[in-house]
Amino acid sequence: MTNSSVRSTTISEETTTTLPVIEFVTPLPGFPRHRSFMLVRLDDDGLLYELASVDDPELRFVVVPPAPFFPEYTPEVSEESLELLGITAAEVDQLLTLLVVTVGSTPSRTTANLLAPILIDPVRLRALQVILAGTDNPVRAPLRSAA
Amino acid sequence: MLVLTRRPGESIMVGDDVVITVLEVRGDVVRVGIAAPRSVQVHREEIYRELQAANREAASPSKAAVDSLSQLLRP
Numbered sequence: 001m002t003n004s005s006v007r008s009t010t011i012s013e014e015t016t017t018t019l020p021v022i023e024f025v026t027p028l029p030g031f032p033r034h035r036s037f038m039l040v041r042l043d044d045d046g047l048l049y050e051l052a053s054v055d056d057p058e059l060r061f062v063v064v065p066p067a068p069f070f071p072e073y074t075p076e077v078s079e080e081s082l083e084l085l086g087i088t089a090a091e092v093d094q095l096l097t098l099l100v101v102t103v104g105s106t107p108s109r110t111t112a113n114l115l116a117p118i119l120i121d122p123v124r125l126r127a128l129q130v131i132l133a134g135t136d137n138p139v140r141a142p143l144r145s146a147a
Numbered sequence: 148m149l150v151l152t153r154r155p156g157e158s159i160m161v162g163d164d165v166v167i168t169v170l171e172v173r174g175d176v177v178r179v180g181i182a183a184p185r186s187v188q189v190h191r192e193e194i195y196r197e198l199q200a201a202n203r204e205a206a207s208p209s210k211a212a213v214d215s216l217s218q219l220l221r222p
Contacts, residue, residue: 026188030199031206042213047220050213060207062216083185102201103208103216110216113205116198131190131198139201 021054022120024127025084029116034059037127039120049098051118063098064112069143070099075117081130085121096120100129101143111140 019038027035036054047068053059066073077092087095097119099112114137120127151159158168164184171178181189 028202029195030202043217043220045221048213048217058207061202061205062208062213080185080188084188100202100205101216102205103212105212113198113201115194116201129198129202131194133190133194139197 020125022051022125022127024129025086026128028061028118028129031059037061039063048101051098062101062103063118064101064143066097066099066112066114066117069112070114070141073114075130075132075137076135077119077130081119081128085119085126085128086124087121091121091123094121094123096122102140108142110143112143113139114141115139 019040021036021038024035024037027033034053034055037051038054040050040052042048042050042062047064049063049065051061051063075097077095079089082089082092085095097117099114099117102111102113104110114132115135116129116131116139118127118129153159153169155169155171158166160166165187166182168180168182169177170180183189
Protein backbone atom coordinates (compact mmCIF):
# COMPACT_ATOMS: atom_id res chain seq x y z
CA MET A 1 0.00 0.00 0.00
CA THR A 2 1.53 3.29 -1.05
CA ASN A 3 1.03 6.57 0.73
CA SER A 4 -0.80 8.15 -2.14
CA SER A 5 -3.41 5.41 -2.33
CA VAL A 6 -4.38 5.69 1.33
CA ARG A 7 -4.35 9.46 1.67
CA SER A 8 -7.69 9.73 -0.03
CA THR A 9 -10.77 8.81 2.00
CA THR A 10 -11.81 6.59 -0.88
CA ILE A 11 -10.77 3.06 -0.16
CA SER A 12 -9.74 0.97 -3.11
CA GLU A 13 -11.37 -2.37 -3.78
CA GLU A 14 -8.22 -4.29 -2.94
CA THR A 15 -8.11 -2.81 0.56
CA THR A 16 -11.78 -3.49 1.25
CA THR A 17 -11.31 -7.20 0.62
CA THR A 18 -8.55 -7.45 3.24
CA LEU A 19 -9.39 -4.65 5.62
CA PRO A 20 -6.51 -3.38 7.71
CA VAL A 21 -7.06 -3.29 11.45
CA ILE A 22 -6.77 0.18 12.94
CA GLU A 23 -5.65 0.48 16.56
CA PHE A 24 -6.83 3.34 18.75
CA VAL A 25 -3.85 4.57 20.76
CA THR A 26 -6.35 5.68 23.42
CA PRO A 27 -9.78 4.02 23.49
CA LEU A 28 -12.84 5.95 22.36
CA PRO A 29 -14.36 7.66 25.42
CA GLY A 30 -17.16 5.41 26.63
CA PHE A 31 -15.59 2.26 25.16
CA PRO A 32 -12.46 1.59 27.20
CA ARG A 33 -12.09 -2.04 26.16
CA HIS A 34 -12.34 -1.65 22.39
CA ARG A 35 -9.19 -0.60 20.58
CA SER A 36 -9.19 -2.45 17.26
CA PHE A 37 -11.49 -1.39 14.44
CA MET A 38 -11.84 -1.87 10.71
CA LEU A 39 -12.91 0.95 8.41
CA VAL A 40 -15.63 -0.22 6.02
CA ARG A 41 -17.08 1.85 3.20
CA LEU A 42 -20.88 1.77 3.20
CA ASP A 43 -21.69 3.38 -0.13
CA ASP A 44 -20.29 3.88 -3.59
CA ASP A 45 -19.91 7.62 -3.21
CA GLY A 46 -17.50 7.53 -0.27
CA LEU A 47 -19.84 9.50 1.97
CA LEU A 48 -20.59 6.92 4.64
CA TYR A 49 -18.17 4.64 6.41
CA GLU A 50 -18.37 2.35 9.37
CA LEU A 51 -15.79 1.71 12.06
CA ALA A 52 -16.48 -1.86 13.05
CA SER A 53 -14.96 -3.35 16.20
CA VAL A 54 -12.72 -6.33 15.57
CA ASP A 55 -13.42 -7.85 18.99
CA ASP A 56 -17.13 -7.16 19.24
CA PRO A 57 -19.19 -7.72 16.07
CA GLU A 58 -22.07 -5.81 17.67
CA LEU A 59 -20.10 -2.59 18.07
CA ARG A 60 -19.81 -0.21 15.15
CA PHE A 61 -19.84 3.52 14.51
CA VAL A 62 -21.02 5.31 11.41
CA VAL A 63 -18.42 7.89 10.41
CA VAL A 64 -18.17 10.42 7.59
CA PRO A 65 -15.39 12.48 6.03
CA PRO A 66 -16.04 16.12 6.96
CA ALA A 67 -15.48 17.71 3.53
CA PRO A 68 -18.80 16.83 1.80
CA PHE A 69 -20.83 17.92 4.83
CA PHE A 70 -18.81 20.63 6.55
CA PRO A 71 -16.51 22.15 3.91
CA GLU A 72 -15.38 24.88 6.32
CA TYR A 73 -14.27 22.39 8.95
CA THR A 74 -10.53 22.51 9.55
CA PRO A 75 -9.70 21.07 12.96
CA GLU A 76 -6.41 22.10 14.47
CA VAL A 77 -4.60 19.14 15.93
CA SER A 78 -2.61 19.69 19.11
CA GLU A 79 0.99 18.61 19.50
CA GLU A 80 -0.09 16.29 22.30
CA SER A 81 -2.46 14.49 19.94
CA LEU A 82 0.24 14.12 17.30
CA GLU A 83 2.59 12.74 19.92
CA LEU A 84 -0.03 10.22 21.09
CA LEU A 85 -0.41 9.11 17.47
CA GLY A 86 3.35 8.93 17.18
CA ILE A 87 3.63 11.21 14.17
CA THR A 88 5.52 14.40 13.47
CA ALA A 89 4.04 17.75 12.46
CA ALA A 90 5.41 17.16 8.95
CA GLU A 91 3.25 14.05 8.63
CA VAL A 92 0.01 15.73 9.70
CA ASP A 93 -1.21 15.93 6.09
CA GLN A 94 -1.39 12.16 5.85
CA LEU A 95 -3.99 11.95 8.62
CA LEU A 96 -7.56 11.09 7.72
CA THR A 97 -10.25 12.94 9.61
CA LEU A 98 -13.59 11.26 10.27
CA LEU A 99 -16.62 12.45 12.21
CA VAL A 100 -18.68 10.17 14.43
CA VAL A 101 -22.31 10.22 13.30
CA THR A 102 -25.30 9.70 15.56
CA VAL A 103 -27.94 8.24 13.27
CA GLY A 104 -31.26 9.68 14.43
CA SER A 105 -34.73 8.19 14.20
CA THR A 106 -35.10 10.17 10.99
CA PRO A 107 -32.29 11.24 8.67
CA SER A 108 -32.98 14.88 9.54
CA ARG A 109 -32.19 14.12 13.18
CA THR A 110 -28.81 12.69 12.27
CA THR A 111 -25.84 14.58 13.68
CA ALA A 112 -22.05 14.56 13.45
CA ASN A 113 -19.59 15.20 16.28
CA LEU A 114 -17.44 18.17 15.27
CA LEU A 115 -15.94 18.62 18.74
CA ALA A 116 -14.23 15.25 18.76
CA PRO A 117 -13.09 14.06 15.33
CA ILE A 118 -11.32 10.75 14.84
CA LEU A 119 -7.87 11.04 13.32
CA ILE A 120 -6.44 8.04 11.53
CA ASP A 121 -2.85 7.58 10.45
CA PRO A 122 -3.38 5.30 7.43
CA VAL A 123 0.32 4.46 7.23
CA ARG A 124 0.81 3.19 10.77
CA LEU A 125 -2.88 2.24 11.16
CA ARG A 126 -3.27 4.15 14.39
CA ALA A 127 -6.25 6.26 15.42
CA LEU A 128 -7.28 8.70 18.11
CA GLN A 129 -10.46 10.58 18.92
CA VAL A 130 -9.28 14.07 19.83
CA ILE A 131 -11.22 16.68 21.77
CA LEU A 132 -10.86 20.13 20.23
CA ALA A 133 -10.86 21.84 23.63
CA GLY A 134 -11.37 25.58 23.65
CA THR A 135 -13.29 25.60 20.36
CA ASP A 136 -17.02 26.06 19.91
CA ASN A 137 -17.38 23.02 17.65
CA PRO A 138 -20.65 21.27 18.52
CA VAL A 139 -20.93 17.64 19.64
CA ARG A 140 -24.17 17.32 17.66
CA ALA A 141 -24.11 19.24 14.39
CA PRO A 142 -26.96 18.42 11.97
CA LEU A 143 -25.55 16.43 9.06
CA ARG A 144 -26.33 18.17 5.83
CA SER A 145 -25.11 16.82 2.56
CA ALA A 146 -23.58 19.20 0.08
CA ALA A 147 -24.63 16.72 -2.61
CA MET B 148 -12.45 10.24 47.93
CA LEU B 149 -9.20 11.55 49.33
CA VAL B 150 -9.58 15.15 50.49
CA LEU B 151 -6.50 17.37 50.84
CA THR B 152 -6.11 21.02 51.73
CA ARG B 153 -3.66 22.94 49.57
CA ARG B 154 -2.60 26.58 49.27
CA PRO B 155 -1.81 28.36 45.99
CA GLY B 156 1.58 27.20 44.79
CA GLU B 157 1.28 23.82 46.49
CA SER B 158 0.91 20.59 44.54
CA ILE B 159 -0.43 17.08 44.64
CA MET B 160 1.30 14.09 43.09
CA VAL B 161 -0.83 11.45 41.39
CA GLY B 162 1.25 8.36 40.81
CA ASP B 163 4.87 8.88 39.78
CA ASP B 164 4.58 11.54 37.12
CA VAL B 165 1.36 13.54 37.36
CA VAL B 166 1.63 16.81 39.30
CA ILE B 167 -1.45 18.93 39.98
CA THR B 168 -0.66 22.43 41.21
CA VAL B 169 -3.10 24.96 42.67
CA LEU B 170 -2.12 28.17 40.90
CA GLU B 171 -4.64 30.69 42.10
CA VAL B 172 -7.80 30.90 44.18
CA ARG B 173 -10.10 33.81 43.50
CA GLY B 174 -13.64 33.74 44.88
CA ASP B 175 -15.23 30.48 43.75
CA VAL B 176 -12.73 29.93 40.92
CA VAL B 177 -9.65 27.77 41.34
CA ARG B 178 -6.96 27.71 38.65
CA VAL B 179 -5.16 24.40 38.49
CA GLY B 180 -2.06 23.43 36.53
CA ILE B 181 -1.53 19.82 35.53
CA ALA B 182 1.82 18.41 34.48
CA ALA B 183 1.45 14.92 33.05
CA PRO B 184 3.25 12.76 30.49
CA ARG B 185 1.96 13.23 26.95
CA SER B 186 0.47 9.73 27.08
CA VAL B 187 -1.93 10.86 29.81
CA GLN B 188 -4.86 12.81 28.38
CA VAL B 189 -6.25 15.54 30.59
CA HIS B 190 -9.77 16.86 30.01
CA ARG B 191 -12.38 18.88 31.81
CA GLU B 192 -14.73 16.30 33.26
CA GLU B 193 -17.95 17.70 31.80
CA ILE B 194 -16.53 17.70 28.28
CA TYR B 195 -15.21 14.16 28.60
CA ARG B 196 -18.55 12.94 30.03
CA GLU B 197 -20.42 14.59 27.18
CA LEU B 198 -18.16 12.86 24.69
CA GLN B 199 -18.68 9.50 26.42
CA ALA B 200 -22.44 10.01 26.22
CA ALA B 201 -22.29 11.11 22.57
CA ASN B 202 -20.17 8.08 21.62
CA ARG B 203 -22.50 5.69 23.43
CA GLU B 204 -25.48 7.25 21.69
CA ALA B 205 -23.74 6.97 18.32
CA ALA B 206 -22.70 3.33 18.79
CA SER B 207 -24.27 0.58 16.71
CA PRO B 208 -27.20 2.24 14.94
CA SER B 209 -29.79 -0.09 13.40
CA LYS B 210 -29.12 -1.30 9.88
CA ALA B 211 -32.46 0.15 8.78
CA ALA B 212 -31.53 3.63 10.04
CA VAL B 213 -28.14 3.47 8.33
CA ASP B 214 -29.72 2.28 5.07
CA SER B 215 -32.22 5.10 5.09
CA LEU B 216 -29.44 7.63 5.78
CA SER B 217 -27.43 6.15 2.93
CA GLN B 218 -30.45 6.46 0.60
CA LEU B 219 -30.93 10.09 1.57
CA LEU B 220 -27.28 10.98 0.94
CA ARG B 221 -27.25 9.39 -2.48
CA PRO B 222 -26.83 12.20 -5.02
